[in-house]
Amino acid sequence: MPMGRKTRLKLDFWSVVTIAIFILFAFFLAYPLFSLFAGGFRDPNTQQFTLNNFIRFFTKKYYTRALWHSFLVTTCTTLLSVAVGAPLAYLTTVYKTKGTGLINTLIIISMLSPPFIGAYSWILLCGRSGILTALAENLFHIKTPSIYGFGGILLVLTLKLYPFIYLYTKGALQKVDSSLFEAAESLGCSGYKKVFTVIFPLITPTILAGALLVFMNALADFGTPMLIGEGYTVMPVLIYSEFISETGGQANFAAALAVIMVIITGLMFWGQKSIVNKRSYTMSSLHPIRPKKLQGAKNVALHLVIYFVTFLAIIPQITVIFTSFKATKGAIFTTGFSLESYRKIFSNLGRNIVNTYLFGLTAIAIIVLIAIFIAYITIRKKTWLTNAIDSLTMFPYIIPGSVLGITLLLAFNKKPFLLSGTAAIIIIAFVIRRLPYTLRSSSAILYQISPSLEEAAISLGDTPPKAFFKVTSRLMMPGVLSGAILSWITIINELSASVILYTGKTRTMSVSIYTEVIRASYGTAAALAAMLTLTTIVSLLIFFRLSGKKDISI
Amino acid sequence: MSNSISIDHVVKRFGNMTIIPDLSLEIENGEFFTLLGPSGCGKTTLLRMIAGFNTIESGNIRFDDSIINSIPAHKRNIGMVFQNYAIFPHMTVRQNVEYGLKMRKMKPAEIKERVDQILDIVKIQDYQDRFPEKLSGGQQQRVALARAIVIHPNVLLMDEPLSNLDAKLRVEMRSAIREIQKQVGITTVYVTHDQEEALAISDRIAVMRDGVIQQTGAPEHIYTRPANLFVSTFIGHSNLIYASLSDTDDLPCVRFAGGYSIPVANLCKDVEKSGRVIVSIRPEEFSLHDEGIRGTVTSRVFLGKYIIYQVRVCENLYGNTNVVEYSQDSGQVTHLLAIGDTVFLKPNITKINIFSEKDQLSMIKDVNANG
Ligand SMILES: Nc1ncnc2c1ncn2[C@@H]1O[C@H](COP(=O)(O)OP(=O)(O)O)[C@@H](O)[C@H]1O
Ligand SMILES: [Mg+2]
Numbered sequence: 030m031p032m033g034r035k036t037r038l039k040l041d042f043w044s045v046v047t048i049a050i051f052i053l054f055a056f057f058l059a060y061p062l063f064s065l066f067a068g069g070f071r072d073p074n075t076q077q078f079t080l081n082n083f084i085r086f087f088t089k090k091y092y093t094r095a096l097w098h099s100f101l102v103t104t105c106t107t108l109l110s111v112a113v114g115a116p117l118a119y120l121t122t123v124y125k126t127k128g129t130g131l132i133n134t135l136i137i138i139s140m141l142s143p144p145f146i147g148a149y150s151w152i153l154l155c156g157r158s159g160i161l162t163a164l165a166e167n168l169f170h171i172k173t174p175s176i177y178g179f180g181g182i183l184l185v186l187t188l189k190l191y192p193f194i195y196l197y198t199k200g201a202l203q204k205v206d207s208s209l210f211e212a213a214e215s216l217g218c219s220g221y222k223k224v225f226t227v228i229f230p231l232i233t234p235t236i237l238a239g240a241l242l243v244f245m246n247a248l249a250d251f252g253t254p255m256l257i258g259e260g261y262t263v264m265p266v267l268i269y270s271e272f273i274s275e276t277g278g279q280a281n282f283a284a285a286l287a288v289i290m291v292i293i294t295g296l297m298f299w300g301q302k303s304i305v306n307k308r309s310y311t312m313s314s315l316h317p318i319r320p321k322k323l324q325g326a327k328n329v330a331l332h333l334v335i336y337f338v339t340f341l342a343i344i345p346q347i348t349v350i351f352t353s354f355k356a357t358k359g360a361i362f363t364t365g366f367s368l369e370s371y372r373k374i375f376s377n378l379g380r381n382i383v384n385t386y387l388f389g390l391t392a393i394a395i396i397v398l399i400a401i402f403i404a405y406i407t408i409r410k411k412t413w414l415t416n417a418i419d420s421l422t423m424f425p426y427i428i429p430g431s432v433l434g435i436t437l438l439l440a441f442n443k444k445p446f447l448l449s450g451t452a453a454i455i456i457i458a459f460v461i462r463r464l465p466y467t468l469r470s471s472s473a474i475l476y477q478i479s480p481s482l483e484e485a486a487i488s489l490g491d492t493p494p495k496a497f498f499k500v501t502s503r504l505m506m507p508g509v510l511s512g513a514i515l516s517w518i519t520i521i522n523e524l525s526a527s528v529i530l531y532t533g534k535t536r537t538m539s540v541s542i543y544t545e546v547i548r549a550s551y552g553t554a555a556a557l558a559a560m561l562t563l564t565t566i567v568s569l570l571i572f573f574r575l576s577g578k579k580d581i582s583i
Numbered sequence: 584m585s586n587s588i589s590i591d592h593v594v595k596r597f598g599n600m601t602i603i604p605d606l607s608l609e610i611e612n613g614e615f616f617t618l619l620g621p622s623g624c625g626k627t628t629l630l631r632m633i634a635g636f637n638t639i640e641s642g643n644i645r646f647d648d649s650i651i652n653s654i655p656a657h658k659r660n661i662g663m664v665f666q667n668y669a670i671f672p673h674m675t676v677r678q679n680v681e682y683g684l685k686m687r688k689m690k691p692a693e694i695k696e697r698v699d700q701i702l703d704i705v706k707i708q709d710y711q712d713r714f715p716e717k718l719s720g721g722q723q724q725r726v727a728l729a730r731a732i733v734i735h736p737n738v739l740l741m742d743e744p745l746s747n748l749d750a751k752l753r754v755e756m757r758s759a760i761r762e763i764q765k766q767v768g769i770t771t772v773y774v775t776h777d778q779e780e781a782l783a784i785s786d787r788i789a790v791m792r793d794g795v796i797q798q799t800g801a802p803e804h805i806y807t808r809p810a811n812l813f814v815s816t817f818i819g820h821s822n823l824i825y826a827s828l829s830d831t832d833d834l835p836c837v838r839f840a841g842g843y844s845i846p847v848a849n850l851c852k853d854v855e856k857s858g859r860v861i862v863s864i865r866p867e868e869f870s871l872h873d874e875g876i877r878g879t880v881t882s883r884v885f886l887g888k889y890i891i892y893q894v895r896v897c898e899n900l901y902g903n904t905n906v907v908e909y910s911q912d913s914g915q916v917t918h919l920l921a922i923g924d925t926v927f928l929k930p931n932i933t934k935i936n937i938f939s940e941k942d943q944l945s946m947i948k949d950v951n952a953n954g
Contacts, residue, residue, distance in 0.1 A: 208669035211636055214656040215663035216683030216734060226682070230673040310672035310716070 042494040047406050047414055050399065054421045057457055061440035062291075062424070065432075068284035068439055082285035092267065096289070099248060099264040102179065106186040106247040107240050113187065114194025115236055117338055119228070122202040124331055125322040132339050133196075134569070139342040140192035141565055143522040143539050145252025146558045147185040149546050150345035151176055152257060153352060177259040185253050188342050190243045197239030201232040207318045234305045241301040245294055249429030251525040256546060264290055265431045265525065272435055272529065280439060287432040294427040346562050353559040357552035370556035378541055378553065382560070385538040388452060389520045392459035396467050397513050399460070401502055404471035409480065425465050430525030433458055438530060450532045458526040463519050467512035474508025475501075511576040518568050521561060585769045586647040586737045587612045588633065593642035595628055595794070602628050603794040605642075610772060615764055617773045619781040620791030621817070626774040627742055629791075633772060634740050635659050646737055662731030662769075664741040668723045670715040676726050677702070677711040683734040701733040704763060721752045728760065732767055739764070739771040745780065757784050778818045782806060790814050798952045808936065810952040812861060812901075812943040815936055821863040822908055823901035824876075825940070830856035837862060837937065840899045843876050845932050849948045859940040861901050866891065866910035868934045875929035880920050881906060888913055892920060894928065 072079040086092045121129055154161045155176040165171045174180070205228070213219075213227045251265040258266065264286065272283035323331055356367040374382070407419045428436070437458055441448035448454040478501060486496035524539045531540045538557050545554035588610040595603035602625045610616045618626045631637040633644060635656030643650050651659060671679050677698060684694045702708045705725040715723055724744060731739060744760070745753045761784050764771050775781050781788050782802040789799045790813075798810040809815035812823070826837045835856045838844035850856065867889075869875075878896035890913060893906045900907070909928055911920075920926060937946045 206667060206669065208665040208667055209671060211634075211656070212663065212665060212669040212671070212730075213682070214636075215634060215659075215661050215740075216730070217657050217660070217686040218682070219655065219657040222686070227671060231671075315667055 042492075043406060043410050046402050047410065047412070047418070050402060050406070051414055051418055053399070054418060057437075058421060058424060058461060061436045062428075064440045065284050065436045066288055068281050069288040070285075071281050073281045082282050083289075085282065086285060086289065092286075095262045095264050095267040098179075098261060102182050102186065102254070102263055103244055103247045105183050106190060107244045109183065109187040110191040110194050110243045111236060111240055113338060114191035114239070115198045115232075117191070117335065118195045118198035118202060119224075120331060121320075121335060122199060122318055123320060124328075125320040126332065126335055132335065133199075134573075135339055135343045136192045136195055137569060138346060138562070138566055139189065140196070141518050141522065141569065142346060142562055143252070143524060143542065143558065144189060144246075144250055145256055145524060145539075145543060145546070146349055146562075147189045147345045148181070148253040148256040149542075149551075149554065149558070150348035151181060151185055153348055153551060154344070177257055178261045181257040182254050182261065182263075185257060186247050186250060188344070189253070190246055191338075192342060193242045193246070194236065194239040197235050197242075198232055201235035202228075203317055205231055205318065207316045210318070231310060234310070237301055238305055241297060244297060245426070245429075248290070248294060249431070249525060251429075251431050251528065252543060256543075265429060268431050268435065269529065280435075283435055284439060287435050290429055290432055291427060294429065298423075298427045349555050349558040349562060352551065353555035355552065355555075362552065370552035373553050374556045374560075378538075378557065380534075381536045381538050381541040381557075384452070384535060385521055385561075388456050388459060388535075388537060389517060392456045392463070392520055393513055393517050395456070395460050396464050396516050397509055400464060400467040400471045400512065401505060401509055403468055404475050404505070405497070405501070408472060408475050422465065422468060425461055425463075430458075430462060430523065431529055433462060434526035434529030437526075449530070450535070452535050455527055455530050455535055455537070458530055459520045459523060462523060462526060463516040466515040466519065467509060470508045470512030470515075471505060474505050478504050507575065511572055514568050514572040514575065518565050518572075521564060584735055584737070585612055588738060588770065588772070589645045590629075590633075591643045591645065593629075593632065593644060594640045595625070595632060595637065596640050601794070603632075606794065606796060607642075608789060608796065608799070610770060612770055613768050615761065615771045615773065615784065615786045617775060617781045617785040617788045618791055619775055619778060619788050619818075622776050624791045625794040626776070626791055628794075630740050630742055630772060630774050633738070634661055634663055660734070660737045662734060662736035662739045664724075664727045664731050664739070664744045666743045666746060668715075668727040668744075668747075670723055670726055670730070672715055675712050675714055676707060676718070679715065679726055680711075680730045680733050683730065687734065697733055701729045704766060705729040705759075720748045721756055724748065724756055725759070728763065732763070732769065736769065739769050740774075741771065742774045743776070744773075745775070746777075753780070754783075760784065782818070790817060792817075800951070800953075807934070808945070808947060808950045809863070810945050810950055812863070812938045815863045815938070819865060820908060821865055821936075824862045824864065824896075824907070825899040825901060826860055826862050828857055828860045828937075839876060841877055841897050843874065845930065847932060847935075847937065849933070850937070850946050851948045851950075854939065854946040860946065861938045861940055861943070862930070863936040863938060864907075864930045865934070866908040867912070868931045869907075869909045869928040870931065872927050872929035875927035876907070877925065877927055878907065880922050880924045880926060883920065883922060885919075890916065890919060894926060896928075 069082055070078055070080065072081060120126070121132065126132070153159055155173060156162065159176070162173050165173045176184070209227055209231070210223060213223045218226060249265060251269060254261065254263045254266050255269070262270075268283050268286045268290070271286060272280060322328070352362065353370055354366045354368070355362045355370075356365040357363060357369055403418060403422060406415045425433075437454055438449055440446065441454060448457070482504070483493075483496045483501050486500045487493060491499065521537075522539055523537075524543060527537055527540050528543060531537065536544070538561055542554045542557045542561070545551075545557065588608075590606060590608040590610075593603060593606050594601070606629065618629060620626055628637060632639050635651070635654065639652050643652055645651065646659075671682065674682065680698050680701060681694055684697060689697075699708075702711055705728055707722060707725045707729060710718060710722055710726075715726065718726065727744070741760075745756055748756060757780055773781075773784065782805075785802055787799060787801055788805055790797045790805065792813055798805055798814050805814060806818055809818065809821075815821045816823070824839060826839045829836050829838065834846040834848060835850055836844050836846050837860065839862075876896055876898060878894035880892050881895050882893040884891045890911045892909045892911070894909050895906050898907075907928070909926075936950075938944060939946055
């Protein structure tokens with residue numbers, strides 16, 4: 030076999046695929062990002078190079094405060110999520126808990142639900158005219174603290190994001206061999222000392238990885254601070270309002286803001302990677318930790334704590350489903366139950382429902398195809414070009430949804446590349462944002478498939494592409510599909526990019542939940558959210574079925 | 584420092600499965616004691632009861648004279664070497680070894696001295712600042728050993744510590760372990776399913792089966808005078824041949840189905856000297872003669888030191904076979920047998936063992952299940 034086979038590019042099937050994918054990435058990701066960066070450095074009127082956008086940002090207190098707010102919210106959310114998620118994972122791993130399967134499922138559901146229904150539900154419960162607020166006032170004559178602002182954002186984001194830490198930590202704990210703990214005990218160590226000298230250091234890299242995910246999500250979240258922040262402006266909200274505002278020429282400023290965001294997330298991503306790469310331990314667990322049964326009051330307390338924390342996370346889903354069946358009068362809930370809200374959404378917002386499923390399925394089809402190809406060329410056909418593609422696939426991790434929305438809009442809003450306002454631009458956003466889930470699980474399964482299977486097919490007379498489609502791609506399907514379901518779930522719940530890209534005709538369910546909430550039409554919002562939640566749950570059940578697992582790794 | 588262990592009628596159940604029905608053992612101070620038995624017989628279970636990781640359903644375990652049943656593992660002052668070593672991957676070799684001493688709130692100077700000394704004994708000074716990931720299996724093994732003995736434990740417990748190593752390293756490490764154990768002089772309970780390893784390393788061995796101890800004794804005793812049929816086949820290879828015992832002449836006599844018979848002088852006084860027995864003959868206990876058990880050579884394997892022959896015989900053999908194994912010492916042999924040769928195998932009457940067919944217990948004098 031000639032030496033250069035792997036490095037030289039020949040125009041066979043896979044070279045064509047590689048080039049096509051590279052062009053797609055260049056055109057829909059690299060070029061828009063480049064335009065965004067360029068836009069941030071351009072004067073809105075003269076289109077000349079300038080640093081004014083950045084100077085304006087860093088000199089106006091109004092703007093820097095948003096950055097400070099973002100920093101505060103993000104940091105506190107991350108710390109609090111670790112403080113809730115890690116102990117919860119530890120307790121449910123080390124002690125026998127009734128209903129762990131259900132707890133896991135509920136936590137996963139809460140994690141995968143649309144981010145903003147948390148804010149919306151907590152407003153329904155504890156907002157100005159919230160159910161609990163009224164209850165507290167009428168029954169006990171207490172004024173409950175306001176849910177709006179920093180505290181509310183922190184509450185909602187933490188409850189929404191601690192599941193990441195929980196699942197990550199639990200995954201790591203399940204990989205730890207129990208003999209390590211026994212070794213510690215045999216050396217005279219027990220209790221909290223064991224936790225801090227052995228368990229905690231071992232799972233720290235994983236907790237860091239989870240914390241980064243929480244950090245990124247909290248920083249990028251647009252819906253929550255928009256709904257519950259009420260004047261507590263954070264970066265994504267600022268970007269959105271600067272971009273949307275009618276006064277012309279804000280696009281360049283918004284682009285500059287987006288650049289700042291991407292730089293922050295990029296630094297975080299890189300920093301975490303280098304820490305985790307330096308200190309991660311390959312662990313294989315022959316004897317996983319066996320949960321112990323606690324006795325008496327301790328056992329009761331354990332269950333109470335675990336159920337309570339799980340319950341808090343799932344409150345939004347319960348609220349949404351409950352209120353979707355409440356009778357309404359105009360936009361206001363009244364006593365009694367009815368299917369009024371559902372009737373309304375099907376007659377007025379049917380289009381949005383169709384859009385969600387139509388765009389979503391189209392995006393998934395594209396994602397599956399691209400993911401299979403990328404996984405294959407980056408693993409089996411390594412060249413400098415496939416390495417470049419591999420690096421490009423990292424970008425979706427560091428680009429917040431609202432930034433991606435602006436990026437695409439700026440790049441494709443004039444001829445010859447006029448896509449703004451079309452369904453295509455929303456589908457492109459979906460594909461870029463949610464490709465990583467499918468890609469990762471496709472790569473994972475491909476690593477387990479021996480190349481010799483395909484070589485056998487070729488030796489029996491198949492052409493390489495035929496051998497790939499007939500053998501390898503079929504064997505990859507289970508992994509691809511379980512990843513695709515995650516992509517799907519996160520697509521239908523996508524808000525932060527679509528809210529920037531949508532027009533009346535291309536509005537999806539999650540966008541319309543958002544606009545209904547802004548219009549204070551809570552009944553219809555609840556019905557839409559309930560539908561989304563139901564779709565999420567059903568998809569999740571299919572995922573568990575397909576993957577044969579009871580867990581999910583995001 | 585180190586102490587004796589006495590295990591007194593202990594019982595272990597998991598759910599409604601009884602793994603150890605009733606087991607008693609005495610392990611002396613400073614002794615290298617091995618639990619040997621097939622996989623799943625309960626060795627690990629028993630070891631973990633001594634360590635404190637398994638509860639004891641009934642009976643007592645004592646260190647010297649004090650009952651330790653309810654003392655939690657971290658207060659028993661045991662050193663344990665795990666099958667997968669269980670070295671903390673986030674600590675360097677030195678930090679791993681220091682760990683137990685730090686838990687004992689020892690002064691830094693003293694910790695340093697003790698760690699240096701032990702690193703020297705197990706010969707890992709050169710790797711002390713490395714992370715365990717970077718070490719070979721044998722080196723990790725030494726770290727695990729150092730970490731366990733540096734705390735000056737009352738007893739050292741090892742669960743199949745060599746099973747993850749390759750054959751050559753296994754042999755090397757087992758002499759290292761043996762040497763270090765003698766040097767520190769610590770009571771050691773060692774678990775293995777490898778009989779050769781057990782024979783090589785132990786002061787005494789307890790052979791276990793289904794949670795019951797079959798025989799306890801020094802390696803050479805267990806090998807030459809197994810207490811029952813199971814021990815005779817589990818340790819080393821034994822040819823088992825049915826025979827009938829009669830006591831008509833002055834000496835009891837064993838008669839094989841093929842007609843060959845030999846007198847036996849070393850039967851226990853109080854056994855019944857008639858009826859069916861199973862004679863156990865090791866491959867090296869045969870010699871070629873003009874008379875003996877007649878057979879035909881069916882295969883020959885040359886192993887350097889020995890030559891192993893399979894010989895088909897017209898005897899009533901225990902188990903589903905019609906061949907016996909005969910091994911020749913290459914140092915003594917003048918000419919090799921060829922396949923198809925007819926031979927007469929004569930058992931060495933002072934070495935062979937005889938078990939009663941009824942209870943499969945040894946009928947030989949001075950054989951003690953608790954030697
Ligand atoms: N924690 C446990 N729960 C239930 N059964 C167990 C447990 N540990 C061991 N066993 C059972 O006890 C028996 C003896 O196991 P073990 O002591 O590990 O055997 P050995 O170490 O001799 O190979 C096995 O049948 C095993 O399945
Ligand atoms: Mg075992």
